Amino acid sequence: MKIPELHLDIVEDTAICPSCGATGKKHSFGRRKVRDFNMIKIVKYSKHYCTNCEKYFSQRIDGADKNKRYSNRVIRECVRLRKSHTLEEVSIIMRRDYKVEVPQATIHDWVVNAEEKRIRQS
Numbered sequence: 001m002k003i004p005e006l007h008l009d010i011v012e013d014t015a016i017c018p019s020c021g022a023t024g025k026k027h028s029f030g031r032r033k034v035r036d037f038n039m040i041k042i043v044k045y046s047k048h049y050c051t052n053c054e055k056y057f058s059q060r061i062d063g064a065d066k067n068k069r070y071s072n073r074v075i076r077e078c079v080r081l082r083k084s085h086t087l088e089e090v091s092i093i094m095r096r097d098y099k100v101e102v103p104q105a106t107i108h109d110w111v112v113n114a115e116e117k118r119i120r121q122s
């Protein structure tokens with residue numbers, strides 16, 4: 001299965017520090033693969049240093065949480081499908097309809113996380 005790759009460059013010279021709101025200068029680069037519906041986004045982003053709180057931070061990637069290898073909408077769709085399908089079926093549907101390869105164990109983790117979040121918020 002050939003999955004289209006989309007290269008995105010979101011490098012900026014400065015970015016707002018998520019901890020204190022000050023401006024952090026570019027320090028270095030990073031590259032992340034985010035598996036999304038029908039494509040793999042390869043994102044080049046900048047890492048920044050905040051002199052105010054002396055912390056490093058990375059630029060946010062739209063639609064994908066920190067350290068996640070899949071987009072938020074892929075995760076949401078898997079959690080939704082799992083309500084009426086087995087893990088195996090969800091994995092098959094994601095591959096067939098969205099060209100996203102998601103291991104069953106990963107889907108299982110997302111469902112557990114979503115459930116824990118729901119309990120915390122209720």
Ligand SMILES: [Zn+2]
Pocket residue numbers: 017018019020021022050051052053054055
């Ligand atoms: Zn800061």
